[in-house]
Amino acid sequence: MQSDIKRLSLILLFAPFALWILLLIILPHLGMVVLSLREKVAPRVYEFGFGNYIDFINEPIYWNTLLRTGSMSILVTILALLIGFPIAYYIAKIAGRRSRGALFLLCLIPLWVSDLIRAFGWILLLRETGVFSSFLQWSGMVSEPIEFLYNDVTVVMGLVYTVILFMIVPLVSTLDGMDDAMIEAGYNLGGNGYTVLRRIIVPYAMPGIVSGCIVVFMMTAGSYLTPILLGGKNSSWFTEQIYDQFITRFNWESGAAFGFLLLAFTSFVVWLGLKLSGQTLANTVAKS
Secondary structure, rough: OHOOOOHHHHHHHHHHHHHHHHHHHHHHHHHHHHHOOOOEEEEOOOEEEHHHHHHHHHHHHHHHHHHHHHOOOOOOOOHHHHHHHHHHHHHHOOHHHHHHHHHHHHHHHHHHOOOOHHHHHHHHOOOOOOOOHHHHHHHHOHHHHOOOOHHHEEEHHHHHHHHOHHHHHHHHHHHOOHHHHHHHHHOOOOOOOOHHHHHHHHHHHHHHHHHHHHHHHHHHOOOOOOHHHHHHHOOHHHHHHHHHHHHHHOHHHHHHHHHHHOOOOOOOHHHHHHHHOOOOOHHHHHHH
């Protein structure tokens, strides 16, 4: 009787999560795969095949954009790690208990507003008549307005600002569990700061590093608003291609194929990253 009650309680606890996974993740993705395999041969006449994927392969602009999105997302992930790791280490190991809450609050502030508002904030700062350009003219450094927007550097800056919190949180969670005696032992054995970082801190924090990189990379590759608003017409992001297929061309079949290709590509990059780092997804999630 007691085992039945425990089993029922377990089922009731996991039922909402299982339904959420099934209804909002599994079924939509299955529907997207089926839709991507439909080829339009005549008005309202479809047959199953790989024509949408063949069209993607035969058009260089599509797969070049996908590869460019992947490389830019990797760059954003690396920059977020380089910036976020010192911040996370300071919060977890150096800052006092009272100041940790305030520091986390500062990291959370960007999430209080939507991606759209954050992007327009960058536009107000970087546009031709924005704060930076006006300051440079006022200080006499330049004689005419400068347009800082609509380039890759601006897009990368906006994306790093958007996703860096998702790098900091798992790093803080992992580093917080590291015993300070390990660091002290490294110094006592003759190691310098670089040696302790390379041989003690980074290996211990690797699960948090990998989990943070996975989240940041997936969010960056799937971003739409920030690359479009900050990159303008010069932006070349694969999510724009997906939007164009769905909304502009009303070609849902190609849009579904492009969406599945983006998912497959990012999943492959994550798998490759796990292999290169020697981590497993289960251990990474469990320890971070």
